[in-house]
Amino acid sequence: MLEVKGLDKHFGAIHVTRNVSMKLERGERRVILGPNGAGKTTFFNQIVGEVAPDKGQIWLDGEEVTQLAVPDRALKGLSRSYQKNTLFDILTVGENLGIAASIHTHAARSPLRDPLRDRAVREIVAEVAHQVHLEPYLDAPVTDVSYGVRRQLEVGVALATRPKVILMDEPTSGIGPEMAHSFHRMLNELPRDLTLLIIEHDMDLAFDVADSITVLNYGEVVFDGTPEAARGSDLLKEIYLGSWEDA
Amino acid sequence: MFRLTPVRSGALGLLAALGLYAAFSAEYFGLEILTEIAILSMLVIALDMVAGFGGMVSLCHGALLGIGAYAYAGLTTMTGADPFLALLGAVVLTGIAGFLVGAVCAGSQGIYFIMVTLAFGQMAYAFFFESAAFGGDDGIAGVPRLDLSGLGVDLGDSRSFVLFCMILLALVTLFAAHILRSGLGRTLVGLKTNEQRMRALGVRSWRAKAYTFGISGMIAGLAGVLAAQHTMYISPGLLNWTVSGEALVVVILGGLGTLVGPLVGATAFVLIKHEVSALTPYWHLVTGVILIAVVMSGANGIFGFFEAQLERLRNRSKPAVEGKLKQGSVHDA
Numbered sequence: 001m002l003e004v005k006g007l008d009k010h011f012g013a014i015h016v017t018r019n020v021s022m023k024l025e026r027g028e029r030r031v032i033l034g035p036n037g038a039g040k041t042t043f044f045n046q047i048v049g050e051v052a053p054d055k056g057q058i059w060l061d062g063e064e065v066t067q068l069a070v071p072d073r074a075l076k077g078l079s080r081s082y083q084k085n086t087l088f089d090i091l092t093v094g095e096n097l098g099i100a101a102s103i104h105t106h107a108a109r110s111p112l113r114d115p116l117r118d119r120a121v122r123e124i125v126a127e128v129a130h131q132v133h134l135e136p137y138l139d140a141p142v143t144d145v146s147y148g149v150r151r152q153l154e155v156g157v158a159l160a161t162r163p164k165v166i167l168m169d170e171p172t173s174g175i176g177p178e179m180a181h182s183f184h185r186m187l188n189e190l191p192r193d194l195t196l197l198i199i200e201h202d203m204d205l206a207f208d209v210a211d212s213i214t215v216l217n218y219g220e221v222v223f224d225g226t227p228e229a230a231r232g233s234d235l236l237k238e239i240y241l242g243s244w245e246d247a
Numbered sequence: 248m249f250r251l252t253p254v255r256s257g258a259l260g261l262l263a264a265l266g267l268y269a270a271f272s273a274e275y276f277g278l279e280i281l282t283e284i285a286i287l288s289m290l291v292i293a294l295d296m297v298a299g300f301g302g303m304v305s306l307c308h309g310a311l312l313g314i315g316a317y318a319y320a321g322l323t324t325m326t327g328a329d330p331f332l333a334l335l336g337a338v339v340l341t342g343i344a345g346f347l348v349g350a351v352c353a354g355s356q357g358i359y360f361i362m363v364t365l366a367f368g369q370m371a372y373a374f375f376f377e378s379a380a381f382g383g384d385d386g387i388a389g390v391p392r393l394d395l396s397g398l399g400v401d402l403g404d405s406r407s408f409v410l411f412c413m414i415l416l417a418l419v420t421l422f423a424a425h426i427l428r429s430g431l432g433r434t435l436v437g438l439k440t441n442e443q444r445m446r447a448l449g450v451r452s453w454r455a456k457a458y459t460f461g462i463s464g465m466i467a468g469l470a471g472v473l474a475a476q477h478t479m480y481i482s483p484g485l486l487n488w489t490v491s492g493e494a495l496v497v498v499i500l501g502g503l504g505t506l507v508g509p510l511v512g513a514t515a516f517v518l519i520k521h522e523v524s525a526l527t528p529y530w531h532l533v534t535g536v537i538l539i540a541v542v543m544s545g546a547n548g549i550f551g552f553f554e555a556q557l558e559r560l561r562n563r564s565k566p567a568v569e570g571k572l573k574q575g576s577v578h579d580a
Contacts, residue, residue: 048447074449086444088437099437102430103449110430111458161448 001026001195002078002165007046007056009039009219016042017053018220024165029187029196031206033230034216035239040199041083043216044167047197048080049073061164074103077164081154083173083199087142093153094138097125100160124160132156133186148175151183165195172202184208206230215239249300249427249506254557258507258550262514263417270409278405284517285412286473291497291509292423293466297349298495299504300427301459302439304361307348307368309490311464315341315471316481317375320387325380330393338468344371345464346457353453365488372486386482390475402476412473416510419466424506426462435459500538502548511550 002024009017016039024030034040045051047058049070058066065073088096095116101124102108102115115121129135132152137145142153151171158166171187172180180202187196187209200206206213206227213230215223217239223230230236269281290312297303318337322328328336352363375381392402395411402408426432434455437445442452475481484490493516501512516534523530546552 050443050447069451070446071449071451074447080447082444086441086447088440088444090436090440095433099433099445100448102433103445108430108434108450109454111426111432111462112429114428115430115433157444157448 001028001061002047002197003059004047005057005059007043007053007058009042009046009051009053011042016219017046017216018218020056020216020219020221022214022221022224024195024197026164026195027193028211029198029209030212030214031198031200031210032214032216033200033203033206033236037218038216039219040216041169042219044080044169044197044199047167048078074161074163077162078167079158079161079163079165080167081158081169081171083169085150085154087150087153087157089142092139092141093134093145093149094125094129096142096153097128097134097138097156097160098122100157101125101128101162104161124162128156128160131159131186131190148179148183151175152186155187159190163194165197168196168198170199170201172200172205177204180205181208249424249432251424252554252558253561254554255505255507258511258554259420262507262510266413270406270413275405278409280517280521282405282409282412282477284513285409285416286470286477287494287497287517288510288513289416289419289470289473290467291494291501291513292419292506293463293470294491294494295498295503295506295509296423296427296463296466297460298498299508300432300439301435301456303349303352303456303460304364304495305348305460305463306361306365306488306491306495307371308463308467308494309488309492310368310371310486311341311345311348311467312471312474312490313375313481313483313486314344314371315468316475316485317381317387317471318468319472320390320475320481321381323391324387324389330391334393334469334472337472338465341468341471342461342465345467346461348464349460350453350457352460353456365491368486368488368491372483372488375486376483382482384483386480386484388480390479390481392476392479408477412477415469415473419469420506420510423466426459427506431455431458496534496538498548500541500548502551502554505547505550505554507554508548508550512548515549 005021007017007020020043032040042051046053049068057064060076060078065076088099098116098121101121102118104124105118105120107113107115107118107121129138132155134152134156137149142150155168155171172183175183184205198209210227213225213227214221215236223233223236269277273281290308294305294308297305315337318340319333322333322336323330348364348367352360355363376384381387392408395402400407402411434450438450438452438455446452474485497512497516498509500515502508519534520530523533541548544552546555
């Protein structure tokens with residue numbers, strides 16, 4: 001579904017990603033781990049087109065998208081959520097989902113119709129709100145809901161474009177462990193044909209959600225395997241100083 | 248996105264009632280002022296669409312108004328075109344000009360966006376100023392008004408003309424509100440709020456910006472046509488950047504991103520201009536002090552200030568749900 005071949009990126013003298021390759025099958029849930037500065041977010045930014053790689057190729061569903069602009073990749077089914085909330089704060093939760101859904105249905109282009117009255121848009125909003133447990137908050141302004149709900153909405157907005165692949169940059173960033181656990185359950189309830197690539201610091205999430213784990217260190221893939229193999233890896237224990245041993 | 252709140256509906260109704268009362272009770276000089284307010288309101292609504300709702304601060308809306316005026320004057324006086332067809336032609340032409348400006352400027356942000364629009368505006372000004380075909384700095388005289396005698400309306404009469412302008416202003420306000428609630432309008436607000444996220448969701452931002460600029464250009468062009476019909480004479484001064492600057496002052500004075508603000512701002516500005524200029528030639532100083540006071544108060548213009556106060560009063564009577572929402576999470580759901 002998503003294949004990355006030899007992505008390489010320098011920022012001046014800093015080699016941010018080094019010949020990174022990976023292949024995700026349809027429905028696969030892969031977690032990317034790595035310490036701060038490992039190049040995880042830059043890797044994401046290259047996949048969605050916000051940063052141009054120096055070298056390498058990106059393929060989505062059998063089609064090369066390396067040269068496509070950010071919106072064109074999104075329209076082909078590549079969606080993302082951000083580490084910091086990037087919501088439309090002046091709108092309600094439902095309108096946030098509606099904007100995203102209307103881009104998928106092309107109702108967003110119409111200078112005549114209100115997309116939130118469009119049946120297809122309303123169906124997507126209802127379905128996504130159910131998937132990310134936002135039904136009670138649809139009419140609430142974003143500024144009136146809790147941080148945790150905003151994190152759910154961040155994922156919901158990415159889902160509402162009906163993507164094939166979602167890249168999630170630390171979806172549980174800033175929320176407590178108890179809620180993070182519920183968040184993991186919510187991610188596991190998403191449709192199984194949806195491919196997820198998740199950057200995460202939280203080891204629990206990695207082991208709760210991931211079918212496979214990739215570890216980046218200094219921009220380089222140092223581990224690629226199953227969660228079970230990751231638990232037994234001495235290299236990873238060294239990188240993380242054994243921080244997940246109790247997980 | 249434009250929200251038609253009860254406060255805004257009430258304000259629009261009140262302005263319409265006051266406008267109609269003035270249109271039927273004022274004498275010649277009052278009708279001239281009212282016409283000026285209606286035309287300026289239309290121009291400022293066009294600017295509010297792009298600046299208030301889209302975050303695209305334009306210094307070429309004076310030029311778009313001028314292009315509309317010149318297109319109408321040129322078509323009617325040089326080619327002998329029917330004034331109604333000339334009006335439609337001028338509006339379409341200005342829409343195309345607006346679309347092109349928007350498409351070119353879409354890639355720039357902030358001060359650079361302002362400067363590019365200023366450059367476009369001054370290029371248009373220089374063209375008409377130097378163009379002998381359009382009368383150079385003498386402009387074009389003898390611009391006709393629409394002939395509505397078939398409907399029993401004589402637009403040569405000041406009262407009929409101001410009512411005609413007010414009807415068009417009402418239609419333009421409804422049209423702008425409809426556009427801003429459409430997919431395009433919501434996309435525009437999304438781009439203003441968070442362009443990076445909108446692009447990541449699949450929006451080609453230049454297209455939404457260019458279309459909105461085109462629609463805004465059509466409204467500015469219609470204001471230009473009415474300005475040409477009002478004075479029955481046009482000159483390159485209509486395209487000068489100071490006209491754009493004045494429109495910007497008016498939209499800030501009234502309240503950005505509200506659609507009601509332009510009407511309030513235009514009314515306040517024109518009334519201050521005429522009343523204060525009767526007392527002192529330094530009326531711009533008074534306008535400047537008022538503008539500074541409005542901006543420093545932190546309110547969104549005159550209308551924004553009253554709207555915030557009234558909304559606060561309305562919200563006091565609502566049950567408090569904020570606490571419940573603030574506690575909500577996936578864990579509770």
